Amino acid sequence: xxMDTSKGIxxxxxxxxxxxxxxxxxxxxxxxxxxxxxxxLAPIGLANVELPxxxxxxxxxxxxxxxxxxxxxxxxxxxDDEVTPADRFFVxxxxxxxxxxxVSTWTLTISGxxxxxxxxxxLAELKTKxxxxxxxxxxxxxxxxxxxxxxxxxxxxxxxxxxxxxxxxGVRLKDVLAYAGVKSDxxxxxxxxxxxxxxxxxxxxxxxRGIPVKKALExxxxxxxxxxxxxxxxxxxxxxxxxxxxxxGSVSGKWLSELMVxxxxxxxxxxxxxxxxxxxxxxxPGTTVPDDMLDIIESMPVKSIITYxxxxxxxxxxxxLELRGHAWAGDLLVSAVDVSIDFGATWQRxxxxxxxxRLAWQRWKASIRFPEQGYYEIWARATDSxxxxxxxxxxxWNPGGYLNNATHRIAVMVTA
Amino acid sequence: MTATPDPANQFLRNIHVxxxxxxxxxxxxxxxxxxxxxxxxxxALGSDSTSVAxxxxxxxxxxxxxxxxxxxxxxxxxxxxxxxxxxxxxxxITQNHLSRDRWETTxxxxxxxxxxxxxxxxxxxxxxxLATNYGPQGGGRRKALETQVWYPLR
Numbered sequence: 242x243x244m245d246t247s248k249g250i251x252x253x254x255x256x257x258x259x260x261x262x263x264x265x266x267x268x269x270x271x272x273x274x275x276x277x278x279x280x281x282l283a284p285i286g287l288a289n290v291e292l293p294x295x296x297x298x299x300x301x302x303x304x305x306x307x308x309x310x311x312x313x314x315x316x317x318x319x320x321d322d323e324v325t326p327a328d329r330f331f332v333x334x335x336x337x338x339x340x341x342x343x344v345s346t347w348t349l350t351i352s353g354x355x356x357x358x359x360x361x362x363x364l365a366e367l368k369t370k371x372x373x374x375x376x377x378x379x380x381x382x383x384x385x386x387x388x389x390x391x392x393x394x395x396x397x398x399x400x401x402x403x404x405x406x407x408x409x410x411g412v413r414l415k416d417v418l419a420y421a422g423v424k425s426d427x428x429x430x431x432x433x434x435x436x437x438x439x440x441x442x443x444x445x446x447x448x449x450r451g452i453p454v455k456k457a458l459e460x461x462x463x464x465x466x467x468x469x470x471x472x473x474x475x476x477x478x479x480x481x482x483x484x485x486x487x488x489x490g491s492v493s494g495k496w497l498s499e500l501m502v503x504x505x506x507x508x509x510x511x512x513x514x515x516x517x518x519x520x521x522x523x524x525x526p527g528t529t530v531p532d533d534m535l536d537i538i539e540s541m542p543v544k545s546i547i548t549y550x551x552x553x554x555x556x557x558x559x560x561x562l563e564l565r566g567h568a569w570a571g572d573l574l575v576s577a578v579d580v581s582i583d584f585g586a587t588w589q590r591x592x593x594x595x596x597x598x599r600l601a602w603q604r605w606k607a608s609i610r611f612p613e614q615g616y617y618e619i620w621a622r623a624t625d626s627x628x629x630x631x632x633x634x635x636x637x638w639n640p641g642g643y644l645n646n647a648t649h650r651i652a653v654m655v656t657a
Numbered sequence: 658m659t660a661t662p663d664p665a666n667q668f669l670r671n672i673h674v675x676x677x678x679x680x681x682x683x684x685x686x687x688x689x690x691x692x693x694x695x696x697x698x699x700x701a702l703g704s705d706s707t708s709v710a711x712x713x714x715x716x717x718x719x720x721x722x723x724x725x726x727x728x729x730x731x732x733x734x735x736x737x738x739x740x741x742x743x744x745x746x747x748x749x750i751t752q753n754h755l756s757r758d759r760w761e762t763t764x765x766x767x768x769x770x771x772x773x774x775x776x777x778x779x780x781x782x783x784x785x786x787l788a789t790n791y792g793p794q795g796g797g798r799r800k801a802l803e804t805q806v807w808y809p810l811r
Contacts, residue, residue, distance in 0.1 A: 309746035388752075391796045395763050398752040439744055440772035514766070527756075552802070554810035562810075618802060634798040652804045 295475040300328045306397050310334040314402035318551035325405040332476045333382050336436040336447030344480050353501035357422025371412035376461045377601035379406045379569045383489030383517050386645030389635045392527045394642025406602045409484045411465030415458045430457040431507030432494035449509025450492050461600050486600030487571040489538050515641045526638035540571030544646040545623035552651035562609040569602040570625035577624045578605040582617045585633050611655045620648045727751045733786030736779050757788035
């Protein structure tokens with residue numbers, strides 16, 4: 242079923258200490274420089290990266306985009322499950338993961354100018370004082386798809402796979418806010434987490450973003466401690482995180498330690514400048530856009546992926562291809578997914594399922610026949626409940642390379 | 658197509674296997690001996706190295722790229738490596754393709770937000786290197802799909 246078609250920077254290129262020891266034994270000596278051999282290098286066929294413990298549980302097909310800090314994306318064909326398993330859930334870090342969070346002493350503080358009563362809750366209190374909910378929620382990095390922008394946008398060059406839709410269990414943010422009390426002038430909820438800055442400077446926030454009060458008060462906005470019924474993996478925010486479905490993943494703060502009820506738009510790290518902000522008006526590719534002409538990204542745009550088959554499939558013309566994937570549309574529903582095998586000249590409507598709950602992705606399936614042998618590209622295009630569809634080319638250029646929701650394309654070869 | 662194997666060919670094939678096996682043993686043995694001799698030699702010289710060869714790992718270049726950072730080993734790469742990869746992965750450089758101006762903007766952003774200091778005389782060296790080796794590639798509105806692996810669909 243699964244193929245590892247990932248190329249380029251994958252963890253295959255790394256060297257384990259075990260492999261070095263084997264090689265060293267053959268040479269009769271330790272390879273002193275060995276453990277400094279990095280990252281994206283496979284010099285002598287030695288296999289496999291030495292991942293930190295926090296990432297050892299991840300699927301070997303995930304692609305490592307960065308190892309300082311760790312960032313990994315999931316190829317689309319590994320996202321075929323209805324509910325994304327923890328081992329296939331992408332990793333987006335802005336700093337260093339906290340090495341060993343202590344659950345027994347972990348607290349969540351509710352503070353800020355617009356909180357009625359500054360409140361500190363232990364993890365145990367959080368789990369017992371409030372009603373517990375479980376929702377399947379779509380998370381996508383705001384920069385997913387960045388690698389396609391031309392001229393290139395600076396940042397991690399995400400392909401398609403900074404997405405995941407797991408089942409999250411926790412308490413509603415709105416219940417916790419109500420417990421602490423929110424003043425009438427509250428505008429925004431900011432967060433702080435326990436990750437540490439790459440520069441090593443203690444106390445410097447790695448990322449401190451947030452959401453408007455209106456989004457914070459939605460039923461599905463969770464303070465979560467479980468993913469798919471298990472502890473959240475450390476790399477995905479253990480032991481506590483925000484989960485805000487449909488918005489850029491960066492607002493779903495990981496290793497959550499503090500929520501700030503603000504009387505203005507939150508001004509934490511990565512809320513300003515070019516971070517997670519789009520030009521107020523469309524700009525020509527490569528334009529320098531001043532900071533005051535950028536607006537904060539809120540709901541993500543409509544998008545879809547093809548999860549079966551993996552790109553590169555070859556099969557006989559007699560075969561009816563059972564295509565499938567997922568589609569999502571930020572705060573909205575997906576109303577249709579269409580597929581094309583002729584570069585968008587004609588489209589075939591797929592069978593689309595409703596989401597498990599609001600803000601979960603939706604399954605789509607289509608049976609495709611091919612008129613003759615040859616090379617085909619299969620394109621999938623979702624349309625949201627307001628009638629807005631995915632573009633077939635890369636959408637509006639922007640300095641940060643955000644919100645590329647162009648149609649996913651796979652290549653197939655049909656034989657006689 | 659392959660009928661019964663020709664006995665003569667089979668014999669030659671066996672000889673080949675034997676010769677290759679002997680070769681492997683000889684090479685491995687030589688490596689082991691060389692390694693232990695080198696080790697003794699180093700010890701005799703009072704070296705504290707246990708390495709088979711005194712390779713400075715920070716200078717190791719493989720396939721034209723710095724082995725530690727993945728940077729293209731062209732003019733200025735060591736300056737880039739020393740100034741950039743202490744704080745972040747070389748991958749963050751090598752996956753990007755920016756104009757000189759936009760690389761400069763990135764440096765200013767790191768100076769403002771990420772505790773990067775003044776690069777002084779190294780800055781033009783770094784910018785020249787980045788613009789030359791990691792400049793824009795140009796792909797238009799959508800690149801052609803690159804199919805790296807074709808596989809039979811079961």
